[in-house]
Amino acid sequence: MERIYLDHAATSPIHPDVVRVFTELLPELYGNPSSIHDTGRKSRKVLDDARAVFAGSIGAQESEIILTSGGTEADNMAIFGTAANHKKGHIITSAIEHHAVLNACKRLDQQGWDVTFLPVDENGLVRAEDVREALRDDTVLVTIMLGNNEVGTIQPIADIGRLLQDHPAVFHTDAVQAYGVLPIDVNKLGVDLLSVSAHKLNGPKGIGFLYQRKGVKLSPLLFGGEQEKKRRAGTENVPAAAAFAKAVSIAQETMEAKAEEFRRYKDIFREAFRGQGIPFKENGADQLPHVLNISIPGIGIEPFLVNLDLAGISASSGSACTAGSVEPSHVLIAMYGESADEGRNSVRFSFGLGLTEETVTEAAQKAAQIAARLTN
Amino acid sequence: MFYLDNSATTKVRPEVLRTFTEASENFFANPASLHRLGNEAEDLLEEARQLTGRLLGMEHIIFTSGGTEANNLAITGTARELKGRGKHIISSPTEHPSVLNTLAELEKEGFDVTLLPVGADGKVSPEDLRKQLRKDTILVTIMHVNNETGTVQPIAELARILQESRAYFHVDAVQSAGRMPLDFGMKPDLLTVSAHKLHGVKGSGVLAFNRAELRPILHGGGQEGGYRSGTVSVPHAASFAKALRLMIPNPEWGEWNRELRGFFKGYRDVRILSPEDGAPYILCGAVRGIKGEVLISALQEHGVIISTSSACSSKKQQTSHVLEAIGVEDSFIKGVFRISFGGMTSGEDIQAFKKAFHESYRLIKGETAR
Numbered sequence: 145m146e147r148i149y150l151d152h153a154a155t156s157p158i159h160p161d162v163v164r165v166f167t168e169l170l171p172e173l174y175g176n177p178s179s180i181h182d183t184g185r186k187s188r189k190v191l192d193d194a195r196a197v198f199a200g201s202i203g204a205q206e207s208e209i210i211l212t213s214g215g216t217e218a219d220n221m222a223i224f225g226t227a228a229n230h231k232k233g234h235i236i237t238s239a240i241e242h243h244a245v246l247n248a249c250k251r252l253d254q255q256g257w258d259v260t261f262l263p264v265d266e267n268g269l270v271r272a273e274d275v276r277e278a279l280r281d282d283t284v285l286v287t288i289m290l291g292n293n294e295v296g297t298i299q300p301i302a303d304i305g306r307l308l309q310d311h312p313a314v315f316h317t318d319a320v321q322a323y324g325v326l327p328i329d330v331n332k333l334g335v336d337l338l339s340v341s342a343h344k345l346n347g348p349k350g351i352g353f354l355y356q357r358k359g360v361k362l363s364p365l366l367f368g369g370e371q372e373k374k375r376r377a378g379t380e381n382v383p384a385a386a387a388f389a390k391a392v393s394i395a396q397e398t399m400e401a402k403a404e405e406f407r408r409y410k411d412i413f414r415e416a417f418r419g420q421g422i423p424f425k426e427n428g429a430d431q432l433p434h435v436l437n438i439s440i441p442g443i444g445i446e447p448f449l450v451n452l453d454l455a456g457i458s459a460s461s462g463s464a465c466t467a468g469s470v471e472p473s474h475v476l477i478a479m480y481g482e483s484a485d486e487g488r489n490s491v492r493f494s495f496g497l498g499l500t501e502e503t504v505t506e507a508a509q510k511a512a513q514i515a516a517r518l519t520n
Numbered sequence: 521m522f523y524l525d526n527s528a529t530t531k532v533r534p535e536v537l538r539t540f541t542e543a544s545e546n547f548f549a550n551p552a553s554l555h556r557l558g559n560e561a562e563d564l565l566e567e568a569r570q571l572t573g574r575l576l577g578m579e580h581i582i583f584t585s586g587g588t589e590a591n592n593l594a595i596t597g598t599a600r601e602l603k604g605r606g607k608h609i610i611s612s613p614t615e616h617p618s619v620l621n622t623l624a625e626l627e628k629e630g631f632d633v634t635l636l637p638v639g640a641d642g643k644v645s646p647e648d649l650r651k652q653l654r655k656d657t658i659l660v661t662i663m664h665v666n667n668e669t670g671t672v673q674p675i676a677e678l679a680r681i682l683q684e685s686r687a688y689f690h691v692d693a694v695q696s697a698g699r700m701p702l703d704f705g706m707k708p709d710l711l712t713v714s715a716h717k718l719h720g721v722k723g724s725g726v727l728a729f730n731r732a733e734l735r736p737i738l739h740g741g742g743q744e745g746g747y748r749s750g751t752v753s754v755p756h757a758a759s760f761a762k763a764l765r766l767m768i769p770n771p772e773w774g775e776w777n778r779e780l781r782g783f784f785k786g787y788r789d790v791r792i793l794s795p796e797d798g799a800p801y802i803l804c805g806a807v808r809g810i811k812g813e814v815l816i817s818a819l820q821e822h823g824v825i826i827s828t829s830s831a832c833s834s835k836k837q838q839t840s841h842v843l844e845a846i847g848v849e850d851s852f853i854k855g856v857f858r859i860s861f862g863g864m865t866s867g868e869d870i871q872a873f874k875k876a877f878h879e880s881y882r883l884i885k886g887e888t889a890r
Contacts, residue, residue, distance in 0.1 A: 149557060151557075157548045166537075181525070212585075216739075343751060349754070367621035377588045378618070461554075
C-alpha cells in the first residue's frame with residue numbers, strides 16, 4: 145500500500161534536488177572550512193554562497209546568519225543567549241509556542257526569571273495589545289512564534305515588532321513552521337532574532353539557522369572553536385548548508401503555487417467531511433496554507449489516528465515533538481481550556497511535497513469514511 | 521590530490537553517503553511521530569543507537585550535532601547538574617578548544633578548574649590526577665588522543681584512580697574512535713565521538729555514557745531521553761553507525777609513520793614533535809625558522825594537503841596551546857605542520873608527500889637534505 149503522508153508539519157521528505165546537492169557535494173567537499181589550504185577555501189566559498197541564500201530569503205545581511213543544528217538549537221540560542229547577557233529579568237512569551245521555546249523559558253523561570261506566558265484567543269492568536277500590557281522596564285526578551293505548528297495561526301509579529309520599537313527588549317520569533325511557506329522580511333516584521341529549520345521545507349535534517357540582527361547581543365550556547373564568527377562552535381556542516389540553501393531556493397520559487405495547491409487540498413478535505421455529514425470545526429484561523437487542524441465532535445483521537453494509519457494515511461494529533469505523547473495539545477488547551485473536547489478530538493493534516501489532488505482526494509475520502517464510522 | 525589532513529576532517533565514504541541518502545529518502549519521517557512511517561524511522565534510529573553502543577562498548581548513546589556539542593553537553597551538563605555536590609573539575613591544558621573554552625565559561629560561573637600538567641610527550645600523569653582529586657571534584661575530562669600531536673593519554677590508569685572517587689570521567693575520543701581500540705579495560709563514564717573524522721557525514725556526533733547526571737543544553741521536545749531536544753536526524757544517526765562500523769585501524773599507518781620519521785631525519789631543520797608512542801595516524805613536526813603556512817602552501821602546489829596544527833586554531837595568529845604546553849622551542853614553534861592519515865590514505869599519498877616535501881623544503885630553505 146502506497147502510504148499518503150499528511151504530516152509535513154512534523155517533518156518533510158527531502159527534495160530530490162536537495163539530495164543531489166548532498167551527494168554531489170559531500171564527496172568533493174571535505175576540506176574543513178577553517179583550514180587554510182585550498183580544499184578548506186572551497187568549502188568556505190560554498191558556505192558563503194549558502195549563507196547569501198539564507199540572508200536573501202529573509203531580507204537580512206549575510207553576517208546576520210548563524211548556522212545551527214536545527215530549530216531547537218536556534219530557539220534555545222536566542223533565549224539563553226539573550227538571557228545570559230542579564231543577571232535576571234522579565235521575559236514575555238505565549239502559551240502556544242513550540243516546546244523548544246516553551247521549555248527554554250520554563251527553564252529560565254526555574255532559575256528565577258520572571259516569565260509571562262500570554263494567553264491566546266479561541267483562534268489561537270496572541271493579541272499585540274496583551275504584549276504591550278505585559279511589557280515592563282525590565283523585560284529583556286519577547287519571544288512569540290510566527291506561524292503555529294499545530295493549528296497554523298499566524299501571529300501579529302509586525303504589530304508586536306512596531307510596539308517594541310521604542311523598548312530595549314530583544315524580539316525573537318520562531319519562524320520554523322512559517323519559513324518557506326510565507327514570505328518573510330525581518331525588517332518588515334521588526335524582529336531581532338528569528339529561528340529556522342531545514343527539515344520542515346524539504347531540506348536535510350540536522351541544520352537550521354538563527355538570524356541575529358546586527359548590533360543585537362547574544363552569548364553563545366556552544367563553546368569551542370571560533371566558527372560562525374565565535375557565535376557557534378563546531379566544524380561547519382558545509383554539505384548540509386549547501387543542501388539547505390537548495391531547499392530554500394526551491395521553496396522561494398514555488399511558494400505561491402504551493403500555497404494555492406495546499407488551499408485546494410484543504411477544500412478537498414472540507415468537502416469530503418461535509419459529504420459524509422460530519423460536523424467538524426476548524427481549529428485556528430485557517431492561516432498557514434499547509435496546516436489543517438480539525439476537531440470532530442464525538443471522535444476519540446487515538447482510535448482515529450490508528451485507523452488512519454491502518455488505511456495508509458500518516459497524520460497526527462499535533463506536534464510530533466512532544467516525543468510520542470498523545471496528551472492533549474498545549475496549544476488546544478490554551479485555545480479552549482483544560483477540559484475542552486477539542487483537546488481530545490482534533491487531528492492535524494499537513495501538506496507538502498509529493499502530494500497530488502488524486503492522492504489527497506483518496507486520503508480525504510478515506511479519512512471522512514473512517515470518521516463517519518467512528519462517530520456513529 | 522593527496523589528502524593528509526584527516527584529523528581536521530575526512531572525505532565521506534561512498535557506502536556511508538548511500539546510507540545517509542537512503543535514510544533521507546525512505547525514513548524521512550519524524551521518529552517521534554506515532555504513525556507507521558514515524559515508527560519505521562524510530563526503528564532505524566534505535567538500530568543505529570544499538571550498533572553505535574555496541575561498537576563503542578558503551579550502554580547509552582545520545583546523538584548530537586557533532587563533537588563540539590557532545591563535549592559541551594558532557595561538561596556543562598555534568599557541572600551544572602552537580603554544582604550542589606561540588607564545583608571542582610580536572611582537565612588538561614592540551615584538550616580541544618570545545619573542552620577548554622567550555623571550562624573557561626564554567627570558571628566564570630564559579631567552577632574551579634584544575635589543569636593537570638603535561639610532560640614533553642604531552643601526557644598527564646595518573647599520579648598528578650590522584651594528587652589533585654578533591655572531595656568536591658565532580659568531573660574529570662581528558663582526551664584520549666590529542667588532535668595536534670597524537671599523544672595517547674593513559675585513560676585506563678586514570679579511570680582506575682577515579683574508581684575511588686565519585687567524580688564522573690569524560691573522555692573526548694574524537695581523534696581515536698574507530699582508529700584505536702577503545703578497550704580501556706576501565707571504562708570512562710562518558711565518551712565523545714564525531715562522525716566527520718571517521719569518513720562519516722558532517723553535523724553528526726554522539727555522547728555515549730555508562731553512567732551520567734546531565735543537565736541538557738537544548739530544551740524542547742525532550743528527545744534523546746530528555747538529554748538533547750530537537751528532532752533527531754535519523755539519516756545522520758544511521759550513517760554515523762555505518763561510518764563507525766566501517767572505520768577500522770589500518771596497520772599501514774604505523775609503517776607510514778615510521779617511514780616518515782626516517783625520511784625527516786634527512787632534514788637538519790626538521791624536528792618531530794609527536795611522541796614515539798603516540799597514535800600512528802598523526803605525525804606532527806616542525807621546521808626551524810620558517811612559518812608552517814609557507815610550507816603548507818608550497819606542498820599544496822604539488823597537490824599535497826596537510827595542515828599547520830588543528831583546523832580549529834589554524835586561523836588564529838597565536839601559536840598552538842598544545843605545543844606551548846609541551847614546551848616546543850621558539851625557533852620551531854612557528855614552523856609546525858601536521859600530517860594525519862585516514863581510512864582512505866594510501867601509500868601513494870605518502871610517496872607524493874615525500875617528493876613534494878623534498879622540493880618544497882629546497883625551495884623554502886634554499887638547501888637540500890644533508
